[in-house]
Amino acid sequence: MTTKFTPDHEYIRVEGATGIVGITPYAQEALGDIVFVELPSVGKVLKKGDEAAVVESVKAASEIYAPVSGTVTEVNEALTGNPGLINTDPEAEGWIYKIAIADAGEIDGLLDDAAYADLTK
Amino acid sequence: MAQSTAETLKTTPLIERHIAAGGRMVPFGGYNLPVQYPTGIMTEHKWTREQAGLFDVSHMGPSFLILNNPSGDAEADHAAIAAVIEPLISGDIAGLKPGQIRYTLLLNETGGALDDLMVGRSPLFGGSLYVVVNAGTKDADFARIAAAAGDRAKLTRADGDNALLALQGPEAVNVMAHIAPGAVDLGFMQYGAFDFADQKIIVARSGYTGEDGFEILVPNANATALWDALLADDRVKPVGLGARDSLRLEAGLPLYGHDLNETISPIEAGLGFAVSKRRREAADFPGAARILAEGEGGLTRVRVGLIVEGAPAREGAEILDASGTVLGVVTSGGFAPSLGKAIALGFVPPSHAANGTTLQVSVRGRAQSAQVVETPFVPHRYFRKPKAS
Structure with missing residues (x-):
């Protein structure tokens, strides 16, 4: 199981052919209190870099992009009633959606722990 | 918001206090000011509604x-x-x-x-x-x-040589009793000069949150002392510009440059009360012909409050009627922490402005239901003295 990152502060935790996507602790801290999450629909086909979801803080809306290409297989419905899970537990309970990874090669192009840590220093 | 470089941004006498408190500093109105402190906009907003929030509004x-x-x-x-x-x-x-x-x-x-x-x-x-x-x-x-x-x-x-602080919330009056005791005798929209440290402060019972509270002009030399004295009270926490905006939006108060600008008249903006009776009768103010005609009903657009289903409709979002025809635009919108839902201010024709009218707002290309409601969204709680006879 590996976790990779985008320069836009999404993470993707790879479990076999599936990726679990959310935003990093750094990103939730920067956005502040999340008050609304617009989830993608299950079955939606995304290309790497497509807008996949939107998280809204009190002040602003922020797009969440697809770290890799694939098909949305599941979304975190708990965020509909409790969007603050992204603030309190971004890497576990605050995940946003799962994606069936179309091209495993795209994972290699993402940032690893060290590179992401460098970016947010 | 103006894009200024760090070099050209002005600071207030409280900049070091904001940074020490973990304020997230942003350029606003040409000044370097905190949009929030570490507890976040939601907590700061609710604290102001329940206790007392302290704001640095020295940019005004x-x-x-x-x-x-x-x-x-x-x-x-x-x-x-x-x-x-x-x-x-x-x-x-x-x-x-x-x-x-x-x-x-x-x-x-x-x-x-x-x-x-x-x-x-x-x-x-x-x-x-x-x-x-x-x-x-x-x-x-x-x-x-x-x-x-x-x-x-x-x-x-008086800007530059003075700081302007706002203390807002139901506990503000009890806090002020220890800072400038005479100020608690002010009624809403009254002001006076009071002693603080070795100089005078100008205290007005006014604000931009819908709550009881005070706005205080203090000489730069005493600004941090006043800030510290107010925060020494457990009922007071510092509040940034983010919650200032969500509080004023819930209170239905316009933000200049957004809900009000040089094309919008007081009548369109729902601010007819600010055109005083004597002035109406004399018709002796700029634009009187238009404003008086609008007061008689000659309006093409009027500001409304909207409760929005789902995602917040932000400034610029189109307002549509039930069949999808564009009626107007949202001028301020966001999430209302006290209500737990999205609210907005915007302009529509009077034919669609009645409370209870169901409209739609377009958010990222999707129409969401929105209902016209009376403003303020959250009732004002100003301190009004009984009228003297």
Whole structure:
């Protein structure tokens, strides 16, 4: 199981052919209190870099992009009633959606722990 | 928001306090100010509604307009200074009692709002007004007022040499009792001068949150001492610009440059109360022809409050009727922490402005239901003194 990152502060935790996507602790801290999450629909086909979801803080809306290409297989419905899970537990309970990874090669192009840590220093 | 570089941003006397408190500093109105502290906008917002929030609003434009050659007769001098500023604005200034403040509008010749502002009559001297304008418009406003005054009166800016703090919330009065005890006797929209440390502070019972509270002009030398003294009270926490915006939006108060601008008249903006009766009858303010006609019903658009289903509709989102025809646009929108839902202000034709009307807003290309509701979204809780007989 590996976790990779985008320069836009999404993470993707790879479990076999599936990726679990959310935003990093750094990103939730920067956005502040999340008050609304617009989830993608299950079955939606995304290309790497497509807008996949939107998280809204009190002040602003922020797009969440697809770290890799694939098909949305599941979304975190708990965020509909409790969007603050992204603030309190971004890497576990605050995940946003799962994606069936179309091209495993795209994972290699993402940032690893060290590179992401460098970016947010 | 203006994009200024760090070099050109102005700071307030409280910058070190904001940074030490973990404030997230952003450029706003040309100043480097905290949008939030570590607890976040939601917590700061709710704290202000329940306890007392402390805001640094030193970016705003406090000033004094003072008659050059006072006669010494306080009533005559007040009438003279009122006559200097009234031709620029919609409010009855002549009719103010000593220490009374009025919310009013600076108007252009076509009845559009150049700014919204507070004008107070000095509680102490005839011929002196306390004038507080918005940050983004202050240079233009002060130039306009000074030009109109000519050699009759002098406009003295109080920004720069002073900080302006706002203490807002139901506990504000109990906190002020320990800082400037005399200030608790002020009613809503009254002000006075009080001792703090070795100098005077100007305290107004006013604000921008819908709550009871105070706005305090303090000389720079005592600004941090006042900030610290207020925060020493457990009922007070610092609050940034983010919650200031969500609080004023819930209170249905317009933000200049968004819900109000030089094309929008007071009547369109739902601010007819700021066009004083005496001024209406005399029709002696800029743009009177348009504004009075609109007051009689000749309106093409009017500001409404909306409760929005689902994602917040932000500034610029289109407002649609039930069948999808575009009616107008959202001018302020966001999430209301006190209500737990999205709210917005925007403009629509009067035919679609009745409370309870179901409209739609377009958010990221999708139409969401929105209902017209009365503003304020959250009731005001100002402290109004019983009228003296």
